[in-house]
Amino acid sequence: MTRSGPRSEPTHDTAPIPAHAVLGRAGAPRHAVVLAPVLARWDHGAFFRRIADPFLDSGHRVTIHDTLSLLRDGDDLGSLVHRWARYLAPREYPGTASGTHRPPRHAPPDVLVGNALGGAVVQGMLTEEWTHRAKVLLLSGPTVADHRLNTTLERIAATADAEGLPAATRLLEEVVRGPDGPAGTAHRRPGAPDDPTAPRRPAAPDAPTAPTASARPTAADEPAAARRLTAGLRLLHDADARHPVRDFPGPLLHVYGEQSRLVRREHLATGPLPHHRLVAVPRAGMRPHADRPALVRHTLTRFLGAELT
Numbered sequence: 178m179t180r181s182g183p184r185s186e187p188t189h190d191t192a193p194i195p196a197h198a199v200l201g202r203a204g205a206p207r208h209a210v211v212l213a214p215v216l217a218r219w220d221h222g223a224f225f226r227r228i229a230d231p232f233l234d235s236g237h238r239v240t241i242h243d244t245l246s247l248l249r250d251g252d253d254l255g256s257l258v259h260r261w262a263r264y265l266a267p268r269e270y271p272g273t274a275s276g277t278h279r280p281p282r283h284a285p286p287d288v289l290v291g292n293a294l295g296g297a298v299v300q301g302m303l304t305e306e307w308t309h310r311a312k313v314l315l316l317s318g319p320t321v322a323d324h325r326l327n328t329t330l331e332r333i334a335a336t337a338d339a340e341g342l343p344a345a346t347r348l349l350e351e352v353v354r355g356p357d358g359p360a361g362t363a364h365r366r367p368g369a370p371d372d373p374t375a376p377r378r379p380a381a382p383d384a385p386t387a388p389t390a391s392a393r394p395t396a397a398d399e400p401a402a403a404r405r406l407t408a409g410l411r412l413l414h415d416a417d418a419r420h421p422v423r424d425f426p427g428p429l430l431h432v433y434g435e436q437s438r439l440v441r442r443e444h445l446a447t448g449p450l451p452h453h454r455l456v457a458v459p460r461a462g463m464r465p466h467a468d469r470p471a472l473v474r475h476t477l478t479r480f481l482g483a484e485l486t
Contacts, residue, residue: 196246207236210242230474265285265286285307290315292466297412300421309427327414327415342406425453429448433455
């Protein structure tokens with residue numbers, strides 16, 4: 178996909194604010210920014226909440242962004258990466274005198290997290306110097322798209338175009354679900370840590386209440402949701418962020434499902450540094466954080482704990 182022509186980019190102060198949800202204390206000493214996967218309709222960050230505790234427990238405020246909310250007609254992946262980099266880049270107070278030490282009013286995040294499409298966008302931003310001070314966590318975030326991934330995503334996008342959202346959603350669920358059933362249901366026992374009926378720590382007091390992750394678009398907004406799904410899936414065609422990832426100097430962790438039918442090991446890349454790592458979650462599909470949340474939370478606790486030592 179190519180852009181239709183040059184366009185002026187808004188400044189920080191005039192850029193639209195992307196759809197987002199915030200978890201944790203406003204005054205938390207650290208900040209994690211999460212970019213969402215392709216969702217037919219924004220779920221207000223529900224996809225991430227089951228694995229948010231390691232961030233909240235280690236003193237992070239978590240801002241979860243709808244990655245597609247900054248997408249514009251004619252954008253390709255590079256255009257979307259550029260827009261997100263401009264939006265998230267730190268900036269100083271206006272009129273700050275040279276040589277002063279006044280803090281930025283928009284500081285760089287301590288952790289950058291991307292899930293699926295959000296992971297591809299995060300990896301594309303790693304050429305930006307301000308990202309080099311962050312930890313990077315990627316949840317099934319493809320570094321490079323090969324013919325198989327291109328073909329699968331295009332099949333789903335074409336189905337949305339030709340047959341509508343329900344048919345496309347069925348195909349998408351088939352490739353993202355866990356190995357033993359619908360996404361998020363693999364290997365659960367009643368009362369087990371991964372069981373959604375088990376007691377959970379309450380959300381932070383200032384965290385907005387989100388709708389359930391299983392909320393579906395109504396019939397009236399299905400055409401718009403189908404267009405959004407199609408546009409998001411096609412952004413990943415021929416994605417390739419191997420060079421930004423290879424040159425990224427900070428810690429970088431890929432977490433992916435060992436039995437994923439979509440983003441697999443061959444779609445992920447790291448650099449030569451020892452703190453670039455890959456973790457395959459056993460008995461998990463494209464959404465390891467839904468299929469095996471307790472195991473993923475443990476992995477994230479170790480990753481964030483290393484940050485604090």
